Amino acid sequence: MKIILPEKDLPKQWYNILGDLPWELPPPIDPLTKKPISLEERNSVFCRELLEQDNSQEKWIDIPQEVREVLTIWRPTPLRRARNLEKHLKTECRIYYKDESCAPAGSFKQNTAIAQAYYFKKAGFKRLTTETGAGQWGSALSFACNEFGLKCRVYMVKISCELKPYREYLMKLWGAEVIPSPSKYTSFGRKILKDTPHTNGSLGISASEAVEEAFKNKDTGYGAASIFNFVNLHQTVIGLELKKQLRLIGDEPAYLIGCVGGGSNFAGLIFPFVKEKINGKEIKFIAVEPYACPSLTKGKYLYDFADSGCFSNLIKMYTLGHNFIPPPIHTTGLRYHGCSPVVSLLKYKNIIEAKAYHQLDVLKAGILFAKLEGILPAVETTYAIKAAIDIAKENKTRNKCIVFNFSGHGYFDLHTYQSFLHQELKNYRYPISKIKLAIKEIEKLQPK
Amino acid sequence: MKIILPEKDLPKQWYNILGDLPWELPPPIDPLTKKPISLEERNSVFCRELLEQDNSQEKWIDIPQEVREVLTIWRPTPLRRARNLEKHLKTECRIYYKDESCAPAGSFKQNTAIAQAYYFKKAGFKRLTTETGAGQWGSALSFACNEFGLKCRVYMVKISCELKPYREYLMKLWGAEVIPSPSKYTSFGRKILKDTPHTNGSLGISASEAVEEAFKNKDTGYGAASIFNFVNLHQTVIGLELKKQLRLIGDEPAYLIGCVGGGSNFAGLIFPFVKEKINGKEIKFIAVEPYACPSLTKGKYLYDFADSGCFSNLIKMYTLGHNFIPPPIHTTGLRYHGCSPVVSLLKYKNIIEAKAYHQLDVLKAGILFAKLEGILPAVETTYAIKAAIDIAKENKTRNKCIVFNFSGHGYFDLHTYQSFLHQELKNYRYPISKIKLAIKEIEKLQPK
Numbered sequence: 001m002k003i004i005l006p007e008k009d010l011p012k013q014w015y016n017i018l019g020d021l022p023w024e025l026p027p028p029i030d031p032l033t034k035k036p037i038s039l040e041e042r043n044s045v046f047c048r049e050l051l052e053q054d055n056s057q058e059k060w061i062d063i064p065q066e067v068r069e070v071l072t073i074w075r076p077t078p079l080r081r082a083r084n085l086e087k088h089l090k091t092e093c094r095i096y097y098k099d100e101s102c103a104p105a106g107s108f109k110q111n112t113a114i115a116q117a118y119y120f121k122k123a124g125f126k127r128l129t130t131e132t133g134a135g136q137w138g139s140a141l142s143f144a145c146n147e148f149g150l151k152c153r154v155y156m157v158k159i160s161c162e163l164k165p166y167r168e169y170l171m172k173l174w175g176a177e178v179i180p181s182p183s184k185y186t187s188f189g190r191k192i193l194k195d196t197p198h199t200n201g202s203l204g205i206s207a208s209e210a211v212e213e214a215f216k217n218k219d220t221g222y223g224a225a226s227i228f229n230f231v232n233l234h235q236t237v238i239g240l241e242l243k244k245q246l247r248l249i250g251d252e253p254a255y256l257i258g259c260v261g262g263g264s265n266f267a268g269l270i271f272p273f274v275k276e277k278i279n280g281k282e283i284k285f286i287a288v289e290p291y292a293c294p295s296l297t298k299g300k301y302l303y304d305f306a307d308s309g310c311f312s313n314l315i316k317m318y319t320l321g322h323n324f325i326p327p328p329i330h331t332t333g334l335r336y337h338g339c340s341p342v343v344s345l346l347k348y349k350n351i352i353e354a355k356a357y358h359q360l361d362v363l364k365a366g367i368l369f370a371k372l373e374g375i376l377p378a379v380e381t382t383y384a385i386k387a388a389i390d391i392a393k394e395n396k397t398r399n400k401c402i403v404f405n406f407s408g409h410g411y412f413d414l415h416t417y418q419s420f421l422h423q424e425l426k427n428y429r430y431p432i433s434k435i436k437l438a439i440k441e442i443e444k445l446q447p448k
Numbered sequence: 449m450k451i452i453l454p455e456k457d458l459p460k461q462w463y464n465i466l467g468d469l470p471w472e473l474p475p476p477i478d479p480l481t482k483k484p485i486s487l488e489e490r491n492s493v494f495c496r497e498l499l500e501q502d503n504s505q506e507k508w509i510d511i512p513q514e515v516r517e518v519l520t521i522w523r524p525t526p527l528r529r530a531r532n533l534e535k536h537l538k539t540e541c542r543i544y545y546k547d548e549s550c551a552p553a554g555s556f557k558q559n560t561a562i563a564q565a566y567y568f569k570k571a572g573f574k575r576l577t578t579e580t581g582a583g584q585w586g587s588a589l590s591f592a593c594n595e596f597g598l599k600c601r602v603y604m605v606k607i608s609c610e611l612k613p614y615r616e617y618l619m620k621l622w623g624a625e626v627i628p629s630p631s632k633y634t635s636f637g638r639k640i641l642k643d644t645p646h647t648n649g650s651l652g653i654s655a656s657e658a659v660e661e662a663f664k665n666k667d668t669g670y671g672a673a674s675i676f677n678f679v680n681l682h683q684t685v686i687g688l689e690l691k692k693q694l695r696l697i698g699d700e701p702a703y704l705i706g707c708v709g710g711g712s713n714f715a716g717l718i719f720p721f722v723k724e725k726i727n728g729k730e731i732k733f734i735a736v737e738p739y740a741c742p743s744l745t746k747g748k749y750l751y752d753f754a755d756s757g758c759f760s761n762l763i764k765m766y767t768l769g770h771n772f773i774p775p776p777i778h779t780t781g782l783r784y785h786g787c788s789p790v791v792s793l794l795k796y797k798n799i800i801e802a803k804a805y806h807q808l809d810v811l812k813a814g815i816l817f818a819k820l821e822g823i824l825p826a827v828e829t830t831y832a833i834k835a836a837i838d839i840a841k842e843n844k845t846r847n848k849c850i851v852f853n854f855s856g857h858g859y860f861d862l863h864t865y866q867s868f869l870h871q872e873l874k875n876y877r878y879p880i881s882k883i884k885l886a887i888k889e890i891e892k893l894q895p896k
Contacts, residue, residue, distance in 0.1 A: 001520070004452050072449070073822045102550075104822030106859075146819055169862040170824070172813060172869060367621060371594055372553030374521045376618070390654070411554075411859040414617040421620060 001083060003096075003245040005076035010068060015236040016230060017271045019059035022278065024347055025229075026316035029303060036285055037313060043208040045214040045222035047123035049401060050116065055234025061233065063115075070114045070147055074102045077236065079245040080406075091392040092399045094251065094429060097406040098242050098269065099375070105170065107408025108265045109140035109225065110319040112234035117144035127151035129213045130223035131181065131206030133160055133332035135167025136224035136378065136408050137225035142176035152223075155181040155189075155209045159200035160332055166412050182207040188212050188309045202325055203335060208309025215311065227306055227315070227340045236410065238335025243272055246326040246403075250314060253283060255391055257404035259383035260287040260354070261333045263340035265407040270352070271342075277351060285352040286391070288383040289345065292428040293326035293338045295319060297353035298435060304338055304442045314445060317344040321438025327428035329359045330416040333380040337438070355387055358427040362386040363420045366410065378408035379416050449531060451544075451693040453524035458516060463684040465719045465790060466677060467507035470726065473677075473793055474764035482895040485761060486492045493662040493670035495571035498564065501678040503567060509681065511563075518562045518595055523685065527693040528854075532820040539840040540847045541592040542699065546690050546717065547823070553587035553618065555856025556713045557673065561585070565592035568669040575599035577661045579629065579654030581608055581780035583615025583781070583825065584856050585673035589625035594759035600671075603629035603657045604639075608780055614860050627822060629654040636660050636757045650773055651744040651783060656757025663759065674710025675754055675763075675788045683716025686853065691720055694851075701731060703839055705852035707831035708735040708744060708802070709781045711788035713855040719790075725799060728735035733800040734839070735791065736831040740876040741774035743767060743787045744795055744802035746883060748859060752786055753889045769886025775876035777807045778864040781828040785886070803835055806875040810834040811868045814858070826856035827864050837884035 018025060021396055039051055053061060063071075077239035082095040088199040120128060132138025150200075152169055158180045161168055168178050181191040181201050182369040186209040192199060199205075205258035214222035224231055239256075246253060256273060258266030270285045277283050287296055299318040306312035308322050319338040320326075326335045339347075346352045359379075366382030368389075369375070377385060384404040391402055410417065419425050466473060475484040487499055488547050494502075501509060511519075518821055530543040540843075543694055551558035568576060576598055580586025586602040593600035602619055604626045616626050627633060630640040634657040640647060647653075672679055687704075694701060699814035704721060706714030718733045725731050747766040754760035756770050767786040774783045787795075794800045807827075814830030816837075817823070825833060832852040839850055858865065867873050 002455065004454075006452075007450065040735075147822075165866075166862040168467055169866040169869075170859075173818060173824070173862070174867050175819070177572070370621060371623070374591055376621070409619075411614070414614040414621070417621050418613075418617040421617075 001081040002326060003079040003249055004246060005071050005241060006070050007076070009239050009241070009244055010072055011063065011240040013062050014233045015240060015272050016056055016059055016061050016233055017274060019057045020275050023345065023349060025341055028313040028315050029447060031310070031445065042313070047120050047125060047221060049119045049123065049150050050230050053233055054228055064118060065350055067115050067118050071237070073104065076241045077102050078241060080231040081192070082373050083214055085369060088372055089389065089392050091396045093392040093395050094401050095388055095392055096401070097423065098238055098384050098403065099406045100265070101375065101406055101409035103140070104143045105139035106267065106411065107140065108235060108238060109137045110143065110375060111237055111268070112222065112231045112264070113140035113144035115234040116223050117141070117148040117150055121148040121150055125150065125221040125434055126219040126221045127153065128221050129153045129155065129210040130225065131155045131203060131210045133157045133203045133335065134158060134380065136333060139167055139170045139174070140434060141223045142171040142174040144176045144177065147378045151180050152240060154178050155183065155206040157181060157201040157203060157206050157332065163415055164412055171281045181209050183209060185209065186212045191219050202308065203332070204308030204322065207307040210313045211307065227266040229342060231264045232267035232271065232340060233343055235264050236271050239270060239272035240269035242269065242403065251401050253399040253403045255284045255286060255402045257286040257288060257384050257387050257402065259334060259380050259407060260289045260337045260339060261341065261380065263343035263403050267340060268419055269342055269405040271399065272372050274346065274351060283404040286387050288387045289352045289354060289356050290331060290334050290383065291356045291358050291430050292329045293320070293335050294356045294430060295337060297356045298430065300439050301344060301348050303446050306338065315341050317341050318347060319442065320435045321442050323441055324417070324435055324438035327372040327430060327431060330378045330425065331359065331383070334383065357383055357386050360425060363417065367417065376410040377406060379413045381407045450577035451527040451531040451697055453689060453692060455520050457689070458520055458523050459511065459685050459688040460679045461508040461510050463688060463720050464504055464507055464509050464681055465722060466503045468723050470557065471793065471797060472787055473565050476761040476763050477895060479758070479762050490761065493633060493659055495568050495573060495669060497567045497571065498678050501681055502676055502690065503697055504588065512566060515563050516568050519685070521552065522690045525550050527690060530821050531576070533555050533817060533890060536820055537837065537840050539844045541840040541843050542849050543836055543840055544851045546851065547854045548686060548713070549854055549857035551588070552591045553584065554586065554687060554859065556683060556716065556853070557585045557588035558591065559685055559716065560640055560679045561588035561592035561671065562595065563682040564671050565589070565596040565598055569596040569598055573598065573669040573701070574667040575601065576669050576671045577601045577603065577658040578649060578673065579603045579658045581605045581651045581783065582828065583608060583860060584611050587615055587618045589671045590622040593624065594622045600624040600764050602626050603631065603654040605629060605649040605651060605654050605780065611863055611872070611875050612860055629657050631657060633657065634660045650756065651780070652756030652770065652785065655755040655757055659755060660757065660758045662803045674712040677790060679712045680715035680719065680788060683712050683826055684719050686716035687718060690717065690851065699849050701851045702848040703734060703850045705736060705832050705835050705850065706830050707855060708737045708780060708787060708791065709784045709828065711791035713853050715788060715791055717853040722794065722799060734835050735800050735802045736835045737804050738779060738782050738831065739804045739806050739878050740777045741768070741783050742804045742878060743785060745804045746878065749792060749796050751888055751894055753797040753820040754786065763789050765789050766795060767891050771889055772886035774884055775879060777876060778873065779807065779827045779831070782831065805831055805834050808873060811865065813837050815865065824858040825854060826858045827861045829855045834878040
C-alpha cells in the first residue's frame with residue numbers, strides 16, 4: 001500500500017525547529033577565544049543565505065520556487081506500508097516507511113543538495129567541493145550542481161572509491177570530478193599521505209580536504225552533507241509530507257525511527273513532530289546508530305570540531321572525539337564521530353531515544369526486508385529497519401503505528417550484501433578504550 | 449510533472465490483443481512435421497494456464513487477486529513529463545515517459561515475472577529456470593519466485609556475470625541460484641563448452657540451457673522473458689495504465705515509442721492502443737532497435753526457432769536467423785535474433801514502424817536524459833529515448849504528444865556508461881553478410 005500526495009502538496013516552506021524550541025541551542029564557538037562567533041565572523045565556505053538559515057529563529061522559511069521545481073522531479077515521496085513485513089512478524093502494528101530512495105541519486109541527501117546548489121549559484125559561486133563516503137551525498141550534490149550549472153569536486157574516501165565504483169561513475173556521469181582522498185590537492189591531504197601513506201581515508205579527512213579547498217578559493221563553496229542546521233531545515237520536507245500522508249489515512253505515529261550518522265535524515269523525519277511531544281503528546285523518536293560508532297549512546301555532550309582536520313568552529317554535540325576513527329563497518333554513512341547539534345540537544349533533553357546495533361544484525365534485517373517488500377535498502381537504512389522490526393515485535397498485540405525513514409536504496413551496496421551472504425563480515429566490539437582516549441583529548445577544548 | 453494513479457486504478461484485467469485483431473496469428477508449427485501443433489502437443493516447460501493464455505482469443509483476461517496484490521508494491525507506475533528535456537530541445541512537443549523502473553528489480557520485466565511465478569506455483573511446480581543477459585529478467589524472476597515460494601535457477605550469460613556482478617548479487621540476495629552459461633549442468637551447455645571453451649556465452653545459449661533443464665524435470669518450469677503471447681499479455685498493464693493517465697490530463701498520444709529486443713515492453717505499451725489505429729486513428733508506434741541486431745528493420749518474416757539450441761517450436765517472426773550472433777554491443781537485452789510473433793505481425797501489417805540506432809548515439813542521449821531529468825535509464829531504454837528526442841526535434845513546432853516506455857533504470861549499467869565516457873566503446877556496422885548467411889540457413893525450415 002502506498003500513500004501518495006499530489007505535487008501541489010509538496011511543502012511551500014521548510015520548518016525551522018530553532019524558531020519553535022523552548023531551549024536555546026548552544027552557539028558555535030571560536031576554537032581560540034572560546035567565545036560565540038557572530039554570523040559575520042563565521043568562515044566563508046558557505047554563502048550568506050545558508051548561514052542566515054543556519055542561525056534563523058523564523059519558524060517557517062520559504063522554499064524558493066526554483067528549488068521546488070527540481071524537488072518535484074521525485075517529491076512528494078510515497079509513504080509505503082510494509083504489509084508483507086507485518087504479516088511475517090505476526091504483529092498487529094502498522095509499519096510504514098517514508099521512501100526517500102526515489103530521488104535522482106537514490107537517497108534523502110538530494111533534498112538539501114538541491115537547496116544548497118541553488119543558494120550558492122544565486123550568490124555567485126562557480127563551484128562546490130564536498131566529501132563523500134558511501135557516495136550518497138557526493139552523487140546527490142553532483143546532480144544538484146549539474147542542475148544549477150555549478151562545477152563540482154568530490155573528495156571521496158579512498159576505500160569507498162574501491163568498494164563503490166558505481167557511485168564514482170554516477171558522479172562523473174553528472175559531470176563531477178571525483179578525487180580519492182586523502183589527495184595531493186590539499187595541504188591537509190598531503191600531510192596525511194606523508195604520515196600514513198597507505199591509509200584508507202576517512203570521512204573526516206575527506207571533509208577537511210573539501211573545506212580547505214573551499215576556504216582557499218573565493219569562487220568555491222562547500223556543500224555540507226549533514227550536521228548543520230540548514231541541512232536539517234532542508235530535510236524537513238520529509239516529516240512535513242509524512243504528517244499530511246498520515247492525516248490522509250487517519251493514522252497517528254507512535255514511533256518515528258531513523259538511522260543516524262550526522263543525523264539529518266532523522267532530523268528531517270522527526271522535527272515537524274517534536275513540538276507536539278514537548279507539549280505532551282505520546283510519541284517516541286528513535287535514533288539508530290552502529291555499536292561500532294555510538295556517538296548518541298556512548299558519546300559525551302561536549303564542544304568538538306566537526307571535522308578531523310579541525311577547520312570548523314567548535315560545536316556542542318554528542319561526540320566520540322574528532323580523532324576517533326571507527327572500525328571499518330560497511331555503513332560508511334554512519335561512521336561519524338559526532339551528531340548534529342540540534343539532534344544532540346534533543347537527546348540531552350530526553351526528547352529522543354538512541355539505540356545501537358551490530359552490523360550483522362541490521363544487514364540480516366535489510367535482506368529480510370528486501371525479500372518481503374521488494375525494495376533493497378541502503379546499508380545505513382537497515383539500522384532503522386532493524387529497530388522498526390524490534391519495536392513491532394515488542395508491541396505485537398499493541399496495534400501501534402510505526403514509521404521509519406527509508407533513507408536510500410541499496411543498489412550500490414550490493415557488494416556489502418554479497419560479503420554478508422558469503423559470511424565475510426563480522427561485528428566489531430564497542431571500541432571503549434579508543435573512545436575514552438578521543439574524548440579525553442577534546443575535554444581541553446571546552447569553554448570555562 | 450508526474451501523473452500518478454491510485455492503487456484502485458491498477459487494471460483488473462489484462463488486454464489480449466489476439467482476441468481483438470482482424471488478422472490471424474500464424475500458429476507455432478512442429479519443426480519436423482511443419483504442421484501447426486495443438487495446445488496438448490506443446491512441450492511441457494510451461495504450465496497449462498500460461499499455455500491457454502498464450503492461445504486465448506478472449507479479449508480480456510482477469511488478473512488474479514494474488515498477482516494484483518504483489519503488483520501494487522510498485523504499480524500503478526508514474527507517467528512522468530520530461531519538461532527539462534523539452535526545454536533543452538526547444539520543442540513544443542510534450543514528452544512523457546511511463547516509468548517502469550520503480551519495480552523491485554528495476555524494470556518492466558517484473559510485471560510478467562510475478563504472473564508466471566503465480567501460475568507455476570498454482571500448478572504445483574517447485575522451481576523455475578530461466579536465462580538472463582543484462583540481468584533485468586533474471587532478477588525480476590528471482591524476486592517473483594521468492595514472493596511465491598518457488599526455487600529459481602538463472603543461467604546468466606557468462607560475459608554478463610563478469611560485467612554485471614551487482615545483478616548477480618541481487619538475484620542471490622532474493623534466493624536464486626545463478627549459473628554462468630554455458631555450463632556443465634546441461635548437455636547443450638557441455639556441447640558448447642566442448643566446441644568453444646572460451647565463449648562469452650549468449651542469450652540464445654542460456655535460454656537453451658534453461659529450457660533443456662525444465663524439459664527434463666517434471667517439477668521445473670521455464671520462466672519466459674519475452675516473445676510469448678502470454679508475456680506480452682502480462683505487460684499490457686503498462687499501456688492500460690497509460691491510457692487512464694493520459695485521459696486524466698486530457699492528452700492524446702501521437703507517438704508511442706519503445707525499445708525492442710524480444711518486444712514485450714513495446715508490446716505492453718502499445719497493444720491497448722493498436723485497435724484504435726486499425727480503426728483509423730492517427731497514432732504512430734515506433735519500435736527501436738540496435739543497428740547491430742536489426743531484426744525488425746533488416747530481418748525476414750519467416751518461421752524460425754526462438755532459441756539457438758532449437759528446443760522451441762517454429763514461430764513466425766521477423767528474424768535474423770537463430771544462428772546469428774550479434775556484435776558485442778552493451779545492450780544485452782536487445783541482442784536477440786528475432787522478435788515476438790505478434791509484434792512481428794503488426795510490423796508486417798504496417799501498423800508499427802521500426803527504427804535502428806548505433807550504440808554511441810543512444811548512450812549519448814541516455815546521459816543527456818540522466819542529466820536533465822535525474823533518472824538514469826537502462827542502456828536498453830536509451831534507444832527509446834534517442835527516438836523520442838529525434839521525433840521531438842522533427843516536430844519542434846508541431847505540438848505533438850510523445851510517450852516512450854522508460855523500461856528500466858541503469859544503476860547496474862554504470863559500467864557501460866563509464867566505458868562510454870572513457871571512449872572505450874565503438875559502433876558496429878550492420879553485419880550484413882553474417883545476417884544473410886543466418887537467414888539462408890533458416891529458409892529450409894519453412895513450411896511448403
